[in-house]
Amino acid sequence: xxxxxxxxxxxxxxxxxxxxxxxxxxxxxxxxxxxxxxxxxxxxxxxxxxxxxxxxxxxxxxxxxxxxxxxxxxxxxxxxxxxxxxxxxxxxxxxxxxxxxxxxxxxxxxxxxxxxxxxxxxxxxxxxxxxxxxxxxxxxxxxxxxxxxxxxxxxxxxxxxxxxxxxxxxxxxxxxxxxxxxxxxxxxxxxxxxxxxxxxxxxxxxxxxxxxxxxxxxxxxxxxxxxxxxxxxxxxxxxxxxxxxxxxxxxxxxxxxxxxxxxxxxxx
Numbered sequence: 001x002x003x004x005x006x007x008x009x010x011x012x013x014x015x016x017x018x019x020x021x022x023x024x025x026x027x028x029x030x031x032x033x034x035x036x037x038x039x040x041x042x043x044x045x046x047x048x049x050x051x052x053x054x055x056x057x058x059x060x061x062x063x064x065x066x067x068x069x070x071x072x073x074x075x076x077x078x079x080x081x082x083x084x085x086x087x088x089x090x091x092x093x094x095x096x097x098x099x100x101x102x103x104x105x106x107x108x109x110x111x112x113x114x115x116x117x118x119x120x121x122x123x124x125x126x127x128x129x130x131x132x133x134x135x136x137x138x139x140x141x142x143x144x145x146x147x148x149x150x151x152x153x154x155x156x157x158x159x160x161x162x163x164x165x166x167x168x169x170x171x172x173x174x175x176x177x178x179x180x181x182x183x184x185x186x187x188x189x190x191x192x193x194x195x196x197x198x199x200x201x202x203x204x205x206x207x208x209x210x211x212x213x214x215x216x217x218x219x220x221x222x223x224x225x226x227x228x229x230x231x232x233x234x235x236x237x238x239x240x241x242x243x244x245x246x247x248x249x250x251x252x253x254x255x256x257x258x259x260x261x262x263x264x265x266x267x268x
Contacts, residue, residue, distance in 0.1 A: 078207055078232035078268070081135045086149035086215060092222050093140050093236045096256070097189030102242070104218075104226040107190075111164055113182060113248040119162065123226045127212055129153040129161060134209060136232035138239060139268060141257075150230045151213030156204040164248055165204070174204060186253035187229060190244030197253030197264065198231075198238065207232050210243070235266045 112118035159165035185203040188195035209230040219225040224241025258264035
């Protein structure tokens, strides 16, 4: 080997010395980063809770919500599929609020708003409204998804028919009279054990259905009979089953999973 080649390679003793120096530096760097990570986690753990989680995490969720809401619009639709793609036996997501059996014949949906207007509707009066079919994907926040064939009435058509959704009681006209709309909607099971809140834009999205059919048949009890919400632009936690009350209001509604640390908006 030439002298120049020998100079390019350190001796064994020099190589060991350099290796020890690099190892010590890597160890010290790792120790500093680990200490910073632990300190950050301890700070986060001690942060005051807000709606079930430390406030810094809640601020991150709120930022994500503002970003998602800014990108949201009536023309932004969830993918649709052919009925042949629908699952024959759709997976069940959640059973909170379904413990007590109910009779669809005596069930009533109470609809009200913050101005004091209210009505009580039977299932027959709802199913007489113009029916829409939709084959969309129900996405669970646990990570699984299922394509399901739904039948029902768009919530915006339901609200327009019964003159709910506006402060004045006039017909819905989001384009010309957006300030006449209530800003939020609250939905709950008859026993109020499960409840969700929606912003009005999500509630009036064209793919938001009050649904009484699944795969061409009446909803089974474990999928929310007699009436449930289907909103494919949101995660499954917002697709409330067995609706007993709908309330239009300006105050941001309570939400079952948001109170337990999840994202209130829950948009896809």
